[in-house]
Amino acid sequence: ETGVTQTPRHLVMGMTNKKSLKCEQHLGHNAMYWYKQSAKKPLELMFVYSLEERVENNSVPSRFSPECPNSSHLFLHLHTLQPEDSALYLCASSQFSGRGSYNEQFFGPGTRLTVL
């Protein structure tokens, strides 16, 4: 089993749909992340779950809703998205050592999302 898995790999949805992205890590890490990667832009951190604390990027619209039921699973619930939300959504995990120290992040393969 690879370290970080994401499903689905590709998703096409209409603006009125509700869908969820799933991420699972098999590395025993205690921190998980959602990133958005749009064409020609840097990876944008969306959400972090670390030591049961959620750190949320204030610029993330409420139509994106994360859920972290345990340290191995992370979801991103999507509803009423806009076409500009089309992007590659990457999940990552790492071991958080405390006091702002993050070790290497391992990324999943991503979900390529298209909003029509």
Place this chain on the structure above:
Amino acid sequence: RKEVEQDPGPFNVPEGATVAFNCTYSNSASQSFFWYRQDCRKEPKLLMSVYSSGNEDGRFTAQLNRASQYISLLIRDSKLSDSATYLCVVNQRSGNTGKLIFGQGTTLQVKP
């Protein structure tokens, strides 16, 4: 000013060339630094961490200059397989946690 700034390139070099990428960061409180590699339509993967004293891994050398807030990556004897986008990543402390800030990436194309 962007928090982490890289020249997007592309850098087009022949096989066997030496190429260097630079990266600047704006937050002097940044704690740790990394270079990631991202192949086309794939996820980023850690290439190497960057240590204060500089570090080398085979053909790759990373340097950190805290005074100038500048990181570099040197690739010697470029291979075709080195073609990818190289992401400069900075870990910034944020309260009791931290966050990774990614640069836009520098694209390298190694030609035969």
